Amino acid sequence: MNVIEIKNLTKMYGKARGIENVSFNVEEGEIFGFIGPNGAGKSTTIRTLLSLIYPTSGSAAIFGKDIITAAPEIKKDIGYLPSEVFYYDNMKVIDLLKYSASFYKKDCTKRIRELAEIMELDLTKKIDDLSLGNKKKVGIVQGLLHEPKLIILDEPTSGLDPLMQQKFFDLLEKENKKGATILFSSHILSEVQRLCDRVAIIKDGRIVTVEKISTLKENTYKKFKVETKSEIGMEHFNVEGVNQLEKDGSTISFLFRGNINSIMKKIAEIEIANIWVEEPDLEEIFMHYYERED
Amino acid sequence: MNIFKREMKANRKSLMIWSIGVIFMVASGMGKYSSLEGSGQSMNALMADMPKSMQAIMGTGSLDLSSPIGYFGVLFLYLAVMAAIDAAMLGANIISKEERDKTVEFLLVKPISRTSMINSKLLAALVNILIFNLVTFASSVAMVGKYAEGDDVTGEVTTLMIGMFILQLIFLVIGTAIAAFYKNAKKATSLATGILLFLFILSIAIDLNEKLDGLKYFTPFKYYDAKYILNEGGFDSLYLGLSALLILTLSIVTYVFYRKRDMNI
Structure with a gap:
């Protein structure tokens, strides 16, 4: 009701x-x-x-x-x-x-x-x-x-x-x-x-x-930061759902939205040293909604 | 009932101050009579010699100043003005203060309709002006009686006070109607007293200038003139009708506009 x-x-x-x-x-x-x-x-x-x-x-x-x-x-x-x-x-x-x-x-x-x-x-x-x-x-x-x-x-x-x-x-x-x-x-x-x-x-x-x-x-992106053992080209992550792809030495960071499994498979293909996956807080989601409308 | 009680309490202090004021006014006003008393008819003669404009401002005219009740008739004009100011301010204030003090967000989210809110507030205002009127009545009967030496003046004073009460009612609903109609709560009271002042000056202007005589229907201060009431022993039915019409219309305006409009928060 x-x-x-x-x-x-x-x-x-x-x-x-x-x-x-x-x-x-x-x-x-x-x-x-x-x-x-x-x-x-x-x-x-x-x-x-x-x-x-x-x-x-x-x-x-x-x-x-x-x-x-x-x-x-x-x-x-x-x-x-x-x-x-x-x-x-x-x-x-x-x-x-x-x-x-x-x-x-x-x-x-x-x-x-x-x-x-x-x-x-x-x-x-x-x-x-x-x-x-x-x-x-x-x-x-x-x-x-x-x-x-x-x-x-x-x-x-x-x-x-x-x-x-x-x-x-x-x-x-x-x-x-x-x-x-x-x-x-x-x-x-x-x-x-x-x-x-x-x-x-x-x-x-x-x-x-x-x-x-x-x-x-759920419907919004997750923030990924991957540190690789050996330096690889960032094209590796250039797949659907990824944006703001950035590379800094052996660290690659990007935002991802979509099926989480597909990106996990991508990560599994390479040798990694460390990984951070961050949930965006509401603040960021909120800004996202606001920016999208503009 | 709770709003009524609350309003009675909130207005208690102001009612007390006004009551003391009016008792003082009656006492000191009639006190001056004792100094005139000895001069007897010469006071009337003196007044009659004065230019008409002076008489108008003093409010005398055809009143017999040598009798206590005639003298009281002059004083009545000022008592009526006091009562009218009190009523107009009370009316404007009792409605507009909830918005002015932003308490309307407290009061109007309670399970009451705006109509029942106005009902309670008007009832409280009514009791307030009635008490004001009774205080004026009691002190007047006492003071005039004191100088009347045995003559019973209760009847005349009663008639004058009934007139004053109707005048109070008119100005009360002028106040509430302005507060209900006018969105700026802070200015409602000053607008109500401004209108009152204008109507009062108009009533004096009519006394001063005969050409303005036709305007007398527009100012309630002319409706309950002590001269007429004391000389005729009653009221002019045309004015009574006009008063009823005014009170009714302005009450309706109060309810209709307050129910319809957005609260200004």
């Missing part, structure tokens, strides 16, 4: 582009990454899903219900963490969380304590006395306190120190195991790589690709 279904969603700000023809689905129970550089349209897509802004054309459904007409109902089961958290300044943390909880028809007191403990958040402080990172923690607790079925995170890690990020990711994985679906928007690839099952890459307001993280990696 699809928790989020987006069909040709377009949002224009006057003549300026927001997003164009964005379509993708997020399945129940998955952690879905939404990745792209700043200004690509991630927040616009998310804010449209939350009906903070309305689409110019196209439509989207969450839990099978239209995002505009069924908005209040859908939001019972959504937890949202915005990229920048802003709250009513003269409130204490606990008051804000209670205010937030009061919108959901269930008792969240226990859950608030639990989450605050995990995130090491002082509930008695005033919100305007909090640092950026601590405000973010308030946002995290606030977004999760009603045990939502869908968690939408917009650049959630900014302001959190690495230790807290780790705790936060653990928390998300736990929520996910309990059945929550997560839409995770970010421009940092390593965190998406760690958490997500599938990812949509957005660029200039358009979806470039939607792929499984594993497929993304």
Whole structure:
């Protein structure tokens, strides 16, 4: 079942582009990454899903219900963490969380304590006395306190120190195991790589690709570096799927995409001293997608 | 109900300051009456000798300044202006502040519709202006009563305060309609008070220049004129109708535009 279904969603700000023809689905129970550089349209897509802004054309459904007409109902089961958290300044943390909880028809007191403990958040402080990172923690607790079925995170890690990020990711994985679906928007690839099952890459307001993280990696090249015992001509590796072939003394390096067996056979034909095979990280894949589009 | 409670709490301080302000205004305004009291009819004569423009600015005209309630009629104009400023700012602020402070990303992802959000906020604003009005009413009855020496002024003050409440309602929805229509949340409040100031100056200009008399329908400050209310003992039904029309239209504008438009985050 699809928790989020987006069909040709377009949002224009006057003549300026927001997003164009964005379509993708997020399945129940998955952690879905939404990745792209700043200004690509991630927040616009998310804010449209939350009906903070309305689409110019196209439509989207969450839990099978239209995002505009069924908005209040859908939001019972959504937890949202915005990229920048802003709250009513003269409130204490606990008051804000209670205010937030009061919108959901269930008792969240226990859950608030639990989450605050995990995130090491002082509930008695005033919100305007909090640092950026601590405000973010308030946002995290606030977004999760009603045990939502869908968690939408917009650049959630900014302001959190690495230790807290780790705790936060653990928390998300736990929520996910309990059945929550997560839409995770970010421009940092390593965190998406760690958490997500599938990812949509957005660029200039358009979806470039939607792929499984594993497929993304499979479908791309591997980096080979071969050190030979005796110097051989690099034409040996000049076969299909190889590019950026380079030779430096007895070391030959190249990128390969295709059936791994064919290149292994090629390597087996010669006497080698050492070999390095490297998986490109998402960063490189990402750049690759971006360059290809240009 | 939670938004209503939250708004009541958020506006508590400002309501208290306005209430103290209006009590002070009534007390000090009526306090000046005691110094006039001795001069009796001569005050009326003095006023009548003044040029019409001076009378207009003072807001006197045909009010009997020698009676406490007549004198209060002059003061009423300023109380009404205060109440209107409070209402307009409150209306513009209560809607626009969520965008201005970017808390709209918190509030509108909760399981509530924009309509129910406005309902709660309007209700809170309504209670706020009602309290303002009751404070003004109570302090006025007390202060005017003190000088009226036995004459019961509650009836007249009540009528004046009902007029003031309708005026407050009009400016409240002017505020909310501007905040709902206007995307720039930071400027909504200043625009609302700007419009109020313009309407107030217009009402004085109409007093100063008879040629402008036709414009009186355009400024709500002319609708609830103390002279008319005290002399006739009630309201002009044309103005009542106009008020109802304004309040209704601007309420609809508030709901329709706020429901339709993109939040400015």
